Amino acid sequence: MILLEYILLGMLMEGTMSGYDLKKTIDSTVGTFYKASYGSLYPALKRLADKGMVTLTETDNSKNKKLYTLLPSGRIAFLEWLSGPMQSGRNEQLIRIFFFDYLDEDLRQKRLAEYLFKLDQEIHMLEAVQSVVAGELADIENPENYYYRVSVLAYGLNHFQMERQWLRDIMERKDLNHVKPEN
């Protein structure tokens, strides 16, 4: 089971969809972190069907459109993946959080706390690196020749700090609607 398969199962939790619609849904939700091409999506759907996790219904309205529906086995596999500990790649965590509305509050808070812990570790590591680099730069004659190298370190730190703040906000279930629909 690869990540895409879990994403497909998760999207099908909302209801029956075609492969085409699944791609559009993925693009418009987690598209910023995850790209799904048809070349990977259709084979993944086929694998899920082979495993008995989804059924496909051929619609007879003159197109060869196929609708995919989640089966109990697929639902179980999805929820098991969703409940698992924070461990895998960065993007996978984000995608899992996207589906956290399906997870109960206890486990949710536990997983988010684990993530926060990991983030703190990474921030401390990067701060240590930055500290070392700052020391090295002080010793050389032309530190301005390393401006962009150093800036990329700063980028990493900014990124993790942003992520940390965001995590803290959602752990408190803060209101995210600072956005007013333009009038």
Added chain:
Amino acid sequence: MILLEYILLGMLMEGTMSGYDLKKTIDSTVGTFYKASYGSLYPALKRLADKGMVTLTETDNSKNKKLYTLLPSGRIAFLEWLSGPMQSGRNEQLIRIFFFDYLDEDLRQKRLAEYLFKLDQEIHMLEAVQSVVAGELADIENPENYYYRVSVLAYGLNHFQMERQWLRDIMERKDLNHVKPEN
């Protein structure tokens, strides 16, 4: 020529290194955005050697250590890649900026401005999506059941805004050393 090959050439701009040291250097600099495993690194170095972009020198100090040195052809290929327009994957941009100390100021500002433009576009798109979603949420009975889905949208926006601020800072060549080595 794949991304890793350009990264290797770029790292060799600083001087001769072994494959092992190249991996360590990559991990400790652009490691946050790019992972290089030996299974991809050594074959990449071999390809670069076959293309005549690097030479390998066997050191005879009783190890089978090999040192790689950048050749003029490799330097040209690297600088050409570095000069190219902003187009490819997100991470590739960041890695290029890491090497921007090797680019002249005119081209540098041009590329950074292109990147900023692209970022603004993405921010506008995400804001539009968020606006649509906010409207949809207002119409449904239980909007709190979509909290995490919405939070991931907010994450994307936060990310791009952070990136935008960072870009503006380095375009002005602001001082990035807000960091004091701990005392």
Added chain:
DNA sequence: GACTCCATGTAATTTGTTACATGATTGG
């Protein structure tokens, strides 16, 4: 009639990961 969107899929090629295999050197 042309263009865009809907809709599905395959195949070649490229690419990367993982595990394996080997062995020297250094520091405690």
Added chain:
DNA sequence: CCAATCATGTAACAAATTACATGGAGTC
């Protein structure tokens, strides 16, 4: 002497991208 780090590489496997191939439906 034992563990960690240095050091290089291959092979099997898994995976994704890209291009290709096809065709219906709606709309300007």
